[in-house]
Amino acid sequence: MQRIVIVGGGYAGLGAIGALRELKDAELILIEPGEGHQLIPELPEALAKHGDVNHHVMPYDQLLKDSPLTRVNDSVTGLDTAAKTVILSGGDPVSYDWLVLCPGSEPSLPPIPGLREVAHTLRDGHDARGIKDALRYAKDQRVAVIGGGLTGVEVAGMLAIDHDVILVEAFDRLLPALGIGLSAYAYKRLRAAGVTVVMGQKLMQVNSSRIELERDHYGYDILIWAGGITPPEWIRHSGLPLDPRGYPVADGFGEVLPQVFVAGDLWHVVVDGEDIPATAQLAALAGDFVGETVVSRITKGHPGSDFRPRLRGMLISLDEGQGVGWVLHGGIPVRGFSARTLKNFSFQQYRLKLAKIFDRPWP
Ligand SMILES: Cc1cc2nc3c(=O)[nH]c(=O)nc-3n(C[C@H](O)[C@H](O)[C@H](O)COP(=O)(O)OP(=O)(O)OC[C@H]3O[C@@H](n4cnc5c(N)ncnc54)[C@H](O)[C@@H]3O)c2cc1C
Incomplete structure (x- = not known):
């Protein structure tokens, strides 16, 4: 048994x-x-005044009930790929044939003076x-959101109804992953919602009440850092081959070492x-x-296509x-109410996918 x-x-x-459950003769262990x-992706909504974080977390006890897998409620802190084991937080090893x-990833906090002490x-x-x-x-509470990518824009937008929000982006436009027109639309909407958008300036230092940018400075009450992600720290010491940014070097199948795979934020897909x-x-x-x-490797001996x-x-x-964004392969731009409705639809589709995989009731 694998x-x-x-x-x-x-x-x-x-x-x-979901895919591995098809194997009849395998032991699955989730750590x-x-x-x-x-x-x-739903968490920015949970920050809104009437948002409830619990609505955006699906308890494993319910989700994985009746699933043929063992759940180990612990963190992995290291690997021993020669011995084919992962190491748990208390030092116990768990062996694997396939890993x-x-x-996921961690927020990337650069060494800006004061940042680690104050940032959420x-x-x-x-x-x-x-x-x-x-x-x-x-409205008299000022929230400074640093980073004008997906997370920063969503958080600033959600909080603007009830707070005085400043959004700071080092680049000269928001949402660099989208086209210029969609970025401009997001900027316009946030401005109309009362957000002070500061672009083209980096955060240089921060103390408990003030952010210092390259040219300007602002007082604030709460600072939320949304300035990017990095692989988890323990991956750096895991012995896996890493690229210069610390991501495991994987082939087109996500395989890093024989029978060791990465997926999700940890797989830098090109x-x-x-x-x-x-x-x-x-x-x-x-x-x-x-x-x-x-x-496919276990049952047929070959992996399929990359x-x-x-x-x-x-x-x-x-x-x-x-909302704002694009849909369909080829990228059809959408904005406004239709984009927001499609986003809600995608959240619902994901919940339905889980319900189907794990044979749970309608979410
Ligand atoms: C605020 C915010 C908004 C976002 N909005 C969107 C969006 O609208 N659309 C979109 O597509 N993406 C969005 N993203 C990105 C998206 O959430 C991530 O890309 C996605 O969650 C990555 O999936 P993952 O499975 O790699 O990691 P995760 O979903 O983060 O899951 C990782 C899991 O691993 C567990 N774990 C961590 N360390 C260990 C360890 N050492 N041992 C064992 N388990 C461990 C964690 O507890 C967690 O359950 C957003 C991200 C953020 C932060």
Whole structure:
């Protein structure tokens, strides 16, 4: 019997498990420290005044009930690839025949003086609860959001109704992953919602009440850092071959070493020389793919064809009723109410996918 260890029960890990469940003669072990699957793209909504973080976390006890897998409620802190084991936080080893690493990513906090001491980040329900505890939902409370990518724009938009929000982006436009027209639309909407958008200036230093940019400075009450992601720290010491940014070097199947795979944010996917941005959508597709690859290798002895994700779009919420992005292969731009509705639809589709995979009731 093959023992397959999956590290991380996020978008990629659950996708992989969905495919691996087909194997009749395999032992599946999920190692995951959390109590529930975090619907991370929905977390900015949880920050809104009436948002509830619990609505965006699916307890594993319910989701994985009746699933033929063992869940180990712990974190992996290291690997011994020669001995084919992962090491748990207390030092215990867990052996594997096949390993699928999907621990996601961590916020990348550069060494800006003062930043680590004051910044909130948003990666999971715990972070979202921490931010909500600090928010007063009053217009005289100023929230500084640093980073004008997907996370920063969504957070700024959601908080603008009830707060004085400043959004800072070092580049000269928001949402660099989208086209210029869509970036301009997002800028216009945020400005109309009362957000002060400062572009083309980096954060240089921060103390408990003031951010210093290259030219300007502002007072603030809460600072949320949304300035990018990096692989988890322990991956750097895992002995896996890494690229200069610290991502495991994987082939077109996500395989890093024989029978050791990565998926999700940890797999820096490049197709035809183009970097594919790390998103939940990509993570779920990569998880499905890596799971299917392992099934194919075990049952047929060959992996099928390499990973060419067909992304269905990229949608960003600008507030509770508006959004911006593109849909369909080839990129049809959408904005306003239709973009927001499509984004809600994609959240619902993902919940339905999980309900189907894990044979759970309508979500
Ligand atoms: C605020 C925000 C908004 C976003 N919005 C969107 C969006 O609208 N659309 C979109 O497509 N993407 C969005 N993303 C990106 C998306 O959330 C990630 O790309 C996606 O979650 C990555 O999936 P993953 O499976 O790799 O990791 P995750 O979903 O982060 O799951 C990783 C899992 O691994 C577990 N884990 C971590 N470390 C260990 C360890 N050492 N041992 C065992 N388990 C471990 C974690 O507990 C977690 O359950 C957003 C991200 C953020 C932060």
